[in-house]
Amino acid sequence: MSTLPARAERRCHNAVNPLHSCLFFSPDLGAELGKLGFEDPSAVYFATRAAAFGPVGAGTVTATFYNFNPALVAEHVPAVWSVASPEQVLGARLRAADATLRRLLGEEIIASDEMAEAARLALRATEACTPHARPLYAAHAELPVPDEPHLAFWHAATLLREHRGDAHLAALLAAGLDPVESLVSHTATGKGMAIRWILSSRGWRRTDWEAASDRLRERGLLVAGEEPALTDAGTALRAEVEEATDRMDRAPYGHLGAEGVERLTELGRGFLFTAASNGAFPAEATGR
Numbered sequence: 001m002s003t004l005p006a007r008a009e010r011r012c013h014n015a016v017n018p019l020h021s022c023l024f025f026s027p028d029l030g031a032e033l034g035k036l037g038f039e040d041p042s043a044v045y046f047a048t049r050a051a052a053f054g055p056v057g058a059g060t061v062t063a064t065f066y067n068f069n070p071a072l073v074a075e076h077v078p079a080v081w082s083v084a085s086p087e088q089v090l091g092a093r094l095r096a097a098d099a100t101l102r103r104l105l106g107e108e109i110i111a112s113d114e115m116a117e118a119a120r121l122a123l124r125a126t127e128a129c130t131p132h133a134r135p136l137y138a139a140h141a142e143l144p145v146p147d148e149p150h151l152a153f154w155h156a157a158t159l160l161r162e163h164r165g166d167a168h169l170a171a172l173l174a175a176g177l178d179p180v181e182s183l184v185s186h187t188a189t190g191k192g193m194a195i196r197w198i199l200s201s202r203g204w205r206r207t208d209w210e211a212a213s214d215r216l217r218e219r220g221l222l223v224a225g226e227e228p229a230l231t232d233a234g235t236a237l238r239a240e241v242e243e244a245t246d247r248m249d250r251a252p253y254g255h256l257g258a259e260g261v262e263r264l265t266e267l268g269r270g271f272l273f274t275a276a277s278n279g280a281f282p283a284e285a286t287g288r
């Protein structure tokens with residue numbers, strides 16, 4: 001039985017995960033992959049996140065990324081591997097993570113005892129992550145841990161993110177939410193990304209969004225109206241998705257223990273405040 005406070009794993013994830021995902025909003029990533037010959041932002045994203053799998057095809061990426069239009073995936077995968085090998089992409093990704101964290105956090109935080117402590121705590125949490133039914137986590141878990149503390153922390157944040165993300169997809173499937181329905185219902189919680197950003201980055205059309213909205217209304221999960229808003233049933237379903245994700249993602253945080261989770265959350269929030277102050281996330285991705 002876990003002795004963690006309620007939702008402690010979610011709070012820790014919310015503090016640590018942005019320090020992994022900020023890479024995908026960073027100009028440093030586009031610059032590093034541009035040196036390899038990548039130009040399209042979608043190609044950069046698919047190659048960067050899928051490289052741990054090796055030179056896989058569109059089917060693997062569509063299945064494991066979940067909410068992207070399969071047509072958009074097929075437009076870029078497996079073609080990305082003719083531009084650069086997965087090994088080259090992984091090297092460029094790590095260089096971009098280094099440049100991004102140094103720019104967003106500053107050299108003082110990068111070299112701090114707090115960063116080294118955060119790396120130790122996050123890596124300890126990953127010791128209890130499990131690979132079964134978690135393909136993105138399992139692929140990344142086979143990558144070596146970088147030597148420098150800030151990159152070791154970023155690597156551990158990546159493992160924790162993909163471990164939780166794989167569990168979240170299982171929860172969405174259990175809730176009967178397809179890729180676009182998942183996006184619509186998440187946006188309807190008031191915590192999702194801007195609709196225009198979602199459509200452009202995930203490759204869906206407005207008609208796809210509207211059709212998914214209609215299906216959710218037919219299930220009594222979405223209220224009528226132009227702006228997406230959840231019914232009581234929809235709110236309950238999304239809450240169950242998050243709670244199911246928490247249950248499936250409890251092991252690494254239980255392994256770390258309540259004191260360790262609290263400290264990692266505190267450190268992550270401090271880093272995140274600095275990163276956000278330095279423009280880690282573009283307004284178009286987070287605003288309505």
